[in-house]
Amino acid sequence: MIRQLLADFTPGLIRENPVFRLALGLCPVLAVTAAVENGFWMGMASMFVLVMSNLIISLLKSVIPARVRIPCFIVVIATFVTIVELTMQAFMPAMFRILGIFIPLIVVNCLILGRAEAFASRRPVLNSIFDGLGMGLGFTLALVAISFVREIFGTGNIVVSGTALLGGGLGFPPALVMILPPGAFLTIGVLLGLLNFATERKRSTAGQQAGQ
Amino acid sequence: MSFIAILLSGILINNFVLARFLGLCPFMGVSRKVDTAMGMSMAVIFVMTMASVITWVFMHYLLMPLDLIYLRTATFILVIASLVQFVEIVLQKVSPVLYQSLGIFLPLITTNCAVLGAAILNIQQEYTFVESVVHGIAAGLGWALAIILFAGIRERLEVADVPPSMRGLPIAYVVTGLMAVAFFGFQGLFRALFVG
Numbered sequence: 001m002i003r004q005l006l007a008d009f010t011p012g013l014i015r016e017n018p019v020f021r022l023a024l025g026l027c028p029v030l031a032v033t034a035a036v037e038n039g040f041w042m043g044m045a046s047m048f049v050l051v052m053s054n055l056i057i058s059l060l061k062s063v064i065p066a067r068v069r070i071p072c073f074i075v076v077i078a079t080f081v082t083i084v085e086l087t088m089q090a091f092m093p094a095m096f097r098i099l100g101i102f103i104p105l106i107v108v109n110c111l112i113l114g115r116a117e118a119f120a121s122r123r124p125v126l127n128s129i130f131d132g133l134g135m136g137l138g139f140t141l142a143l144v145a146i147s148f149v150r151e152i153f154g155t156g157n158i159v160v161s162g163t164a165l166l167g168g169g170l171g172f173p174p175a176l177v178m179i180l181p182p183g184a185f186l187t188i189g190v191l192l193g194l195l196n197f198a199t200e201r202k203r204s205t206a207g208q209q210a211g212q
Numbered sequence: 213m214s215f216i217a218i219l220l221s222g223i224l225i226n227n228f229v230l231a232r233f234l235g236l237c238p239f240m241g242v243s244r245k246v247d248t249a250m251g252m253s254m255a256v257i258f259v260m261t262m263a264s265v266i267t268w269v270f271m272h273y274l275l276m277p278l279d280l281i282y283l284r285t286a287t288f289i290l291v292i293a294s295l296v297q298f299v300e301i302v303l304q305k306v307s308p309v310l311y312q313s314l315g316i317f318l319p320l321i322t323t324n325c326a327v328l329g330a331a332i333l334n335i336q337q338e339y340t341f342v343e344s345v346v347h348g349i350a351a352g353l354g355w356a357l358a359i360i361l362f363a364g365i366r367e368r369l370e371v372a373d374v375p376p377s378m379r380g381l382p383i384a385y386v387v388t389g390l391m392a393v394a395f396f397g398f399q400g401l402f403r404a405l406f407v408g
Contacts, residue, residue: 023240023381027325031233070322071293078286086282101332104285108323110237181231182392189378189385197377 005130008123012134018111019142019188020195025111028102029143030184037160039147041095043140045088045103049080050112050139051132054120058128061121073116074107081107111139149187154178215346218339222350225401228326229358230392235326239359240384242317249363250356251310252317257352259299259321260330263292264348267331268341288331289322296322326355362388 018024028046033039053076057064064072085103088096096103106112115135120128151158156174158165177183228234235256242252267288275281300318303311311318321327330351334344365387374383 024237026236026240027233030236070319071290074289074293074322075286078289082282082285085285101329101336104288104332105234105325105328107285107289108325108328110323113323177393180392180396181233182389182396184233185385185389185392189382189389192385193375193378193382196382200377 005126008127009130009134012131012136012138013141014138017138017142018135019139019146020192022111022114024114025109025139027105028109029146030181030188031102032099033143033147033150033184033187034154034179035151036144036147036158038095038098039143040140041092042099042102043136043143045084045099046106046109046112046139047133047136048084049077049106049109050115050136051129052080053077053112053116054128054132055125057116057120058123058125064121069121070113070117073113073121077112077116078107111135146184146187146191149191150178150183154180154183215343218343218346219350219353220401220405222347223354223357224395224398227354227358227395227398228329228351229355230388230395232329234329235324235355238317238320238324239355239362239388240381241320243359243363243366243384246360246363246367248313248317249359251314253352253356253359255299255314255318256321256324256326256355257349259292259296260327260352260355261345261348262295262299263288263327263331264334264344265341266291266295268334268339268344271335272341284332284335288328292327292331293322326351358391362391365391 012018016022019026019029025046028042032042053073056076057073060072060076081104084106085096088099088103115131119131123131148158152170154174154176156170156172175183178187222228226232229236229239238252238256243249270287270291271284275284275287296319300311303314303318330348333351334347337347339347362384366384369383369387378386
């Protein structure tokens with residue numbers, strides 16, 4: 001039981017990471033990753049919607065008719081996105097303004113709809129929750145990783161809730177392009193290339209060891 | 213705001229893909245060939261324009277008078293999903309060939325964040341009805357421009373000598389980044405043309 005739950009949780013973190021491996025949910029990834037704080041909260045908001053909608057859709061899977069399942073999923077997802085929207089507007093107005101249009105756009109995040117279709121509508125509730133947690137955390141990890149690179153090289157420092165984490169900064173002038181749109185694309189391209197390289201390395205050394 | 217300004221803004225200065233990061237999933241997915249990119253673009257422009265129209269009407273004649281603005285996200289996405297479904301049905305009847313060639317990409321327009329993004333931006337920037345329509349067309353044209361250009365480059369990338377770990381998506385992202393740098397040059401255009 002626990003093993004199966006873990007098996008549903010772990011793929012989303014790295015092996016089937018929604019951003020780097022499944023290429024899902026790209027718009028927010030590139031748009032809000034100019035700062036680690038922004039990326040983190042976007043990840044949290046998306047994870048909340050993902051887990052909750054996985055939960056509800058799994059609960060309702062025997063009731064939702066197959067022909068209209070996509071609109072039904074969308075209604076469920078839109079409900080939780082609206083909850084996140086209103087909650088953020090009330091309790092985190094500054095972050096709400098920074099994340100802007102991409103909070104309501106969580107509703108068309110292909111990750112959430114994709115997991116609902118591929119997992120939550122076919123598997124039990126607890127497994128769906130763990131899948132949501134895994135994918136959500138993987139999504140957040142990807143967001144934070146990209147934000148980290150962009151913010152460090154784009155501004156020379158990481159700022160969380162107003163405090164700069166690196167004191168005096170990096171000591172060299174930052175490259176402004178990193179926190180502008182081109183920087184987002186370049187960062188994810190290079191990071192994905194590095195990830196591919198590391199995976200290939202691992203696979204070839206594992207293959208060599210197995211061959212011996 | 214003048215219509216020329218809205219058109220230029222949507223297509224070049226605030227290009228939906230390269231500046232606003234909207235509509236990226238299909239942008240990466242449908243850009244392998246110029247033909248599919250063109251077909252998809254036509255569908256997207258049409259859906260975006262219609263969506264701008266219908267969501268604007270819903271917002272101003274239903275949600276605002278009834279003080280239901282918090283239902284905006286849910287209403288808009290349902291409008292878009294229904295619109296895409298409707299377009300599918302009509303296209304199947306009117307032009308089965310086009311319907312076949314678009315395949316799965318047509319229903320995928322529902323999750324194209326550019327469509328919902330355009331609808332929400334119309335409201336955020338408080339456009340009038342006609343301004344919203346123009347903005348919808350401009351956004352679609354901008355998206356189309358980006359994806360068709362990108363498809364052209366990608367067709368050449370297929371036969372280029374790319375390092376193994378960068379092949380496929382990674383180099384596609386980097387190329388998009390370079391396109392974004394190029395389009396960044398349009399940033400001063402607005403001020404130069406309309407203010408300065």
